[in-house]
Amino acid sequence: METRMRFAPSPTGALHIGGGHTALFNWLWARHTGGKFVLRIEDTDRERSTQEYEDTIMSGMKWLGLDWDEGPDVGGDYGPYRQSQRLPLYRQCAEKLAAEGQAYREGDAIVFKVLPGVELSFDDVVYSRVETMSDGLKGREPGELKDIVLIKSDGMPTYNYAVVVDDHFMEITHVIRGEDHISNTPKQLLLYKAFGWQPPLFAHLPMILGKDKKKLSKRHGATSVYEFRDMGYMPDSVFNFLALLGWSAGQDKEIFDRQEAASLFELSRVTRKAAVFDPDKLNFINQEHLRRMEPMTRLALIKPFWREMGLPVEEHKDEYLAAALTLMGGRGQTARELAAFSDYYVSFEPVKTRWNAGEVAEELLAGLREFFPVLLAEPHWTAEKLETRARTWVEEKGVKMKDYAMTLRLTLTGMKVSPGVFEVAALLGREEVRQRLDFYGLT
Numbered sequence: 001m002e003t004r005m006r007f008a009p010s011p012t013g014a015l016h017i018g019g020g021h022t023a024l025f026n027w028l029w030a031r032h033t034g035g036k037f038v039l040r041i042e043d044t045d046r047e048r049s050t051q052e053y054e055d056t057i058m059s060g061m062k063w064l065g066l067d068w069d070e071g072p073d074v075g076g077d078y079g080p081y082r083q084s085q086r087l088p089l090y091r092q093c094a095e096k097l098a099a100e101g102q103a104y105r106e107g108d109a110i111v112f113k114v115l116p117g118v119e120l121s122f123d124d125v126v127y128s129r130v131e132t133m134s135d136g137l138k139g140r141e142p143g144e145l146k147d148i149v150l151i152k153s154d155g156m157p158t159y160n161y162a163v164v165v166d167d168h169f170m171e172i173t174h175v176i177r178g179e180d181h182i183s184n185t186p187k188q189l190l191l192y193k194a195f196g197w198q199p200p201l202f203a204h205l206p207m208i209l210g211k212d213k214k215k216l217s218k219r220h221g222a223t224s225v226y227e228f229r230d231m232g233y234m235p236d237s238v239f240n241f242l243a244l245l246g247w248s249a250g251q252d253k254e255i256f257d258r259q260e261a262a263s264l265f266e267l268s269r270v271t272r273k274a275a276v277f278d279p280d281k282l283n284f285i286n287q288e289h290l291r292r293m294e295p296m297t298r299l300a301l302i303k304p305f306w307r308e309m310g311l312p313v314e315e316h317k318d319e320y321l322a323a324a325l326t327l328m329g330g331r332g333q334t335a336r337e338l339a340a341f342s343d344y345y346v347s348f349e350p351v352k353t354r355w356n357a358g359e360v361a362e363e364l365l366a367g368l369r370e371f372f373p374v375l376l377a378e379p380h381w382t383a384e385k386l387e388t389r390a391r392t393w394v395e396e397k398g399v400k401m402k403d404y405a406m407t408l409r410l411t412l413t414g415m416k417v418s419p420g421v422f423e424v425a426a427l428l429g430r431e432e433v434r435q436r437l438d439f440y441g442l443t
Helices: 017-033 051-064 087-099 159-169 179-195 225-230 235-243 258-264 279-292 295-308 318-327 335-341 349-354 362-376 383-397 401-413 421-428 430-439
Strands: 004-007 036-039 103-106 109-112 122-124 128-130 148-151 174-178 201-205
Touching (some): 004 174, 017 036, 017 051, 017 201, 017 235, 051 235, 087 179, 122 179, 122 201, 148 159, 148 179, 159 179, 174 179, 225 235, 349 401, 362 383, 383 401, 401 430, 421 430
Antiparallel strands (some): 109 148, 122 128
């Protein structure tokens, strides 16, 4: 049987981290098994559901690289893929249960009768055997068991009912969702049993906690997928990070792309232990992905942040800017940070705001004004030749290389930390270096 997975968000808000995590695990299993990934929109909350949120959720999924094989925008053989367009089916199935005496009418509503003492234990792929009785209320008196509303008085189906009907008719084989849905599973199993339908396999994912071991919320920082995009995180990195929340790729492998993750993914390696959302881990992963990117791809990612900073990006050739970012050698944990750390390649103006030549000790100035013209006179403007000339000069003069190299670094970048200063000088070019030294009166 073909594996059929689904992600079924409610369009009542943006795609948050928990939803993105669930969607990703469903996508991974579908791609690992060569099956189908279905997007279904659960829009029965008519007051809060909006087209704008639906569009935002779909855009967030596309940003993460979670493409779907069937859905409201691409169609498929099991549609419609919006619950609001499936109301006749819900009504038909509820009427069937009522006609069989398994449900009753309460005004305009249709309610399923929950019989006491029905064993509804199930084998969860992650949590193993889950023992429970009807409605998950094991140990209570029979009269306390709650019946399940199928169709509300306004004609809309309830969640636990609609999801069963949809998953059955869409032939969903596995349901991967958050552990907070474990309590819903017995109710849904009651309905599968009433209809005589085969339930899918269930796999409940561990809860995601903040570093303080409390449930992830806004107090821990960004909660929606797009917030991470706007902060300069890359989709590949966020995908990589989310995949590691509750799952291990094995062999201590932490950095991978989507295709590698799909090939390695096994539900058997999903843990029931709560996953911790560690921003430091995300930063590490993002930094690694930034470092490994193709130069021109990385440049395309950084350019918008430079423009946002008001830097004259268009005055430079792409080859030069791409080389500058490559020279950064993995500095910067996000695209925004990398843009900030590399601004001096695009413009001298930020350097002027960060460093004042008045900070140079008076006794060093005379030596610097002798040193820099020698450096500028080097006929072969390469990092190697510049460094060789600099080392030869300081050895002859008996002075410390670090004093001269640090002043050059501050003059060119305005920062105390940068890639090799001679590599920076070589890339900026002789004339740009001369102009920056002239500005500070150091030639």
